[in-house]
Amino acid sequence: MTFARTLLGPLYGLFTSCTVRLEILGKRGGTGFFVAPGLILTCSHVVDLAWQTKSTVDVYKNGQKIADAHIVQFREIQYPDVALLQIPQIDHPCVFLDQEINLGDELYIYGYTPAQPNGDSLTLDYEGPGDSQHPLLKLKKGQALPGMSGSPLLNLRTGKVCGILRSTRDEDTDMGGGAVPILTVLQEFPGLLKMQQQFHQTNTQWLSLLPSPNSYNLTNVMVRQILGPSVQLVQFANLSSASKDRSQLYYEGALLSWDILAANADVLRDTYDDLLRYALLLHDQLHMICLHGEPGAGKSTLAWRLAAEVAQRLQRPLLHIRNNEDAEIWFKLEDFFSHYQIPFVVLVDDLFRERLVSQNLQSLNLDLPLLIISTSRTNELPSGLRLPFEPFLQKVSSPTTNEKAQVLQKLGMNEATLGAEVRKRLQKANSWLVMMLELTTGQDLKKIIHDTIDRLQKHYPILYDAYAYLCFVGQYDLSLPETLLDALDSQGRFYQLLEWPESKGLIISDERQIRTQHSLIAQHAFQVYRRNPLMVAQKLVHAVQIDQNDHCTFLSRLFFQLLKNQQEALVRKLLEQYHEKIHDILSVSSSEDLFYRWRGIYYALNEFDEVLSIERSILSRPPQSSNDVKAHMIFADLREEKARILKVLEDTKQWLEIHPQDTGARQRYVWLVGRHGSKAQIEQMLEDTKRWLEIHPQDTAVHPNYVKLVGQHGSKVQIEQMLEDTKRWLETHPQDTAVRPNYVGLVGQHGSKVQIEQMLEDTRTWLETHPRNTNVRQLYVKLVGQHGSKAQIEQMLEDTRTWLEIHPQDTAVRQNYVGLVGQHGSKAQIEQMLEDTRTWLEAYPQDTYIRQRYVKLVGQHGSKAQIEQMLEDTRTWLETHPRNTNVRPSYVEVVGRHGNREQIELAPTFRRVIDRKPEIG
Known part of the structure; x- marks a missing residue:
């Protein structure tokens, strides 16, 4: 126990105080532990006697009986062997449940044995899932004794309880034991997660003893040095709770801030538990959750709460992007990870408000250990959103009865x-x-707003006039530059409105910008004014001062938002009336504004001559920023004009010589040269990049593209040298997940037999210490199937099946695994794979790629009964997925070979569905 006390510190006492000894009818039973107020979790076999005799369970703590417990939930002893007991409410702590566990994690167990009725402990190691058909944690290097059944498993790495000890061994052995994972417990008792959250939100003792997300010694200064001033590191320990008055203002439409969440003034939505469970499964790779809905749906509050909970549970920094208009952020995130090598969570509202965000997201490395939790108005979601990773989109709907x-x-x-x-x-x-x-x-919203505006008109006419402008732009979630608001009144009466007592609760400051509270309130308020939108917009355009950058930027944002909200006629009218002024603004606008907004405005209006004019304007200017450089390269790639591409490549090469630290521009440059450069340019780029990487050995943004392009364009000597250099680099950067996938793929493509054998062995060893990585594992599985020996293939198939049991959400590795079992597996392995895949598809009915392979393989290897069942299941699935074109052809093919008459007659109907022209969008 001395070791545990030293390692756990104050958490040791809290953990052990959550455990209790259980007896039934005077006989020793086992151990239980508090998971929620008045609720004890234990194993069903521990309290089976009480369940059979309908007796109460005696609960002991520190040698004293503290309560009689009633069994309120009891599951099968065979599996999952878990039960919940209830006692009268007394003051007690509760463990913190969390499903995270990695191979090799040390687990600390505390329970009550016959030899130590006042408490005993041991430490075990997690060696992987059990061989049972049910999820179990297999434990080793310790001796789980009788009486410890029902004990909690404390993961010494995370400081949280990840399982409940179920099976013990004979006292004469040291074979460890088995445990039920917490994920199973939460699935059996779905209401338990919410009770856990509610308890630990109000009682933060356990959380306060965990390593905080800021345990990496990050500060806001360090974050902003790389990511800029628009990104905030959320430091939970430093958050103060909102007062009752501040919470009241939030309920009445004031903007959300972190003090609201610190005070637990928000209300958890019905979808929260499912979202949290899903988010906690996302590890080590790039993932995104986007909550979308109408203004005022509660998207931001739900997203902020989810991001905070996930960051704290995964012990990761939470980076809050406060300015979603900074397109450069998405390129800098990889620089941030390269510098600190810390997995992190990113929170951003209105993710898709900037039109090029989708493109910027596509440039992110899939192995970047980043979870993006975001919001978006539904009308701002890009139609036909295509990203290299699968975003999880969740609509935030109207309030439910609950x-x-x-x-x-x-x-x-x-x-x-x-x-x-x-x-x-x-x-x-x-x-x-x-x-x-x-x-x-207690009042109707429209009446509240009407009374407010009526009061302003009667008693504060200056504020009344200013508020009209702020509500017009505020309904589009925009703010006005202070100087532009001042310019809207020729007598200067709008000066320093924020200092007026009457402005409190109506308008707020946002970094030298002024805005209303919530866009929904602004929308209703502007309707009360009954102002002509065209006339208000005309006054705004007229007041814009061309020599003020923030004025010009505001105008581009206004036009952009008007178009998003179906105000095309209004925008056309303004562009026509202020044609000369707009062109003057275009001439002084930054390349960034021209690229990210004005070009999009004219493109949306089908004014393609203006689009080309803007592109020529941007390309005629020497780049002033990294964004300018990237814009030049994007345009050159879009137009594919040889002369323009050559000029852009030369300009970018000069820029990089002056700005060698600009990894975002270099990353795109390397890609563009590989795509459009001449043979000489490619050779020069590869040589320059090799030298740059020698000076910047920590880089993981440019390096993956370099490895890939050497494989595509390099000479045999260059490829051999690159493989050798990269192997050495990976040995000194074992945590890398960006360069490694390209290296593994290229060794499989260009390596010698010896190199391939060594790479497969190295990769297998690496995956043992990086079990959650999927990109490298996906390639490894594929390459073992292509190049491995019979023994290696058999071992890989066994390892992969075990891995998939722990990572049921994965589709990339599973897809390769299913195909390779069909190709290389024994009859028994194929039968087991088909059964496992059928069960998996029942849990993940939206998948199409694995289903397609499953249909083919059942047709090739399945028994008559399996084929009949698969055809029936697939026919039902296709009826609910009428537009699918992946599974359908495979189904038709198998029906032709194995179907009955009725199924064969239906097959032409399915074929006609395939041949239809797909709908756009």
Whole structure:
């Protein structure tokens, strides 16, 4: 115990105080532990006698009986062998449950044995999943004794409980034991996760003893040195809780801030538990969750809460992108990871507001250990969104009945005591923001806004006039530069409006910009004004001062948002009326503004002559920033004009000589030369890049492209040298996941037999210490199938099956595995794979690629009964996926070979579906 006390520190006492000894009818049973107020988790076989005799369970702590417990949940002893006991509410701590566990993790167990009735402990190692058909944790290097069944498994790496000890060995052996993973527990008792969250939000003792997400010694200064001033490192330990008055303002439409979450003033949505479970499964690679909905749906609050919880549970830094208009951020994220080698979570609102975000996201390395949690208005989601990774899109819908009840509880209200009108509005509420505002004020939103504007008009006419402009732009989630607002009044009466007491609660400052509270409130307020949008917009354009950069940038954003909100006629009218002024603005606008906004505005209006004019304008200027350089390269690639490409390549080469640290531009340059450069240019680029990488050995942004392009364009000598250099580099950078996939693929393509054998052995060893990586594993599985010996293939198939049991969400590795079992597996392996895949497809019905392979392989290797079942399952699936064109051809083929008459007659119908022209978008 001395070792555990030293290692765990204060967490040791808290952990052990969560455990209890259980007895039934005076006989020793086993161990249990508190997981929620009044709830004890244990194994079913520990309390089976009480379940059979309908007896209570005696609960002991520190040698004293503290309560009689009733069994409230009991699962099969064979599996999953878990039960929940309930005792009267007493003051006690609760463990922190978390499913994360890696091969080799040390696990600390504390329980009550006959020899040590006051508590005993041991340390075991996790060696992988058990051989059972059910999920189990196999443990070694320790002796789990009788009486310890039901004990919690504390993961010494994470400081959280990841399982419950189930099976023990004889006292004469030291074969360890087996445990039920926490994921199974949470699946059996789905309400337990929410109870855990509620307990640990109010009682932060356990969380305070964990390594915080800032345990990497990151500071905001360090973050902003690489990512710029628009990114904030969220430091949870330094957050102060919002006051009651501040929370009230938030309920009434004030902008969200971290103090609201610190005070737990938000209300958890019904989808939160499922989102959290999904997010916690995403490790080591690039993933994105995007919550989308209408303004006022509650997207941001849900996203912020989810990001905070995930970052704390995974012990990762949370980086909050406050300015989503900084396109450079997405290129800098790889630089940040290269520099600090820390997996992290990114939070960003209105992700797709900038039109080129999708393109920037496509440039991110798939092995970047980054989870993006984002929001977007539904109308801003790009149609036909295509990214190299699969984004998880979740619509945030209208408040549910349960959520409305949670809100009333949070506000200390009772629906039965609400007035008739308030109750009626609550029942009809379809907007989260409107519901919160109306409940907290007791009034109808439209009446509140109308009364506010009427009050301004009567008593504060200057603020009344200014608020009209702010509401016009605010409905599009825009703010006004302070100097532009001043210029809108010829007498200067809008000066320093924020200092007026009457402005409180109406307008706020946002980095020398002024804005209303929420866009939904601004939208309703502008309707009350009954102003002509064209006239308001004309005054705004007229007031823009061409020599003020922030004015010009604002105007481009306004036009862009107007187009997104179906105001094309209004934009055309303004462009026509202010033609000369707009062209003057274009002449002084930064290349970044021209590229990211004005070009998109004219493109949306089908004004292609203007689009080409803007492109020529950008390309005629020497680049002033990294964004300018990348814009030049993008245009050159789009137009594919040889003279333009050559000029851009030469300009970029000169830029990189002056700015050698610009990895974002260099990354795209290397790619563009490989795509369009002459043989001489490619040779020069490869030589220059090799020298640059020698000076920047930590780089993982340019390096992967270099390895890939040497493989495509290099001479035999260059390829051999690159493989040798990269092998040495990987030995000194064992944590790398960016360069390694390209290296593994190229050794398989260009390496000698000896090099391939060595690479396969090295990669297998590397995967043992990086079990969650999928990109390298996917390539490894494929290459073992191509180049491995019979013994290596057999071992790979066995290892991969075990890995897939632990990583059920994966599709990339599974796809290769299924194909290779069909190609190389024994009859028994093929039968097992087909059964496993059928079970997996039931859990993941949206998958198409693995389903396609499954259909083919059942047709090739399945029994008659399996083929009949597969055809029936697939026919049903195709009825609910009528547009699918991946699975359908394979199904038709198998029907032709094995189907009955009815199925064969239906096959032409499916064929006609395939032959139809697919719908666009």
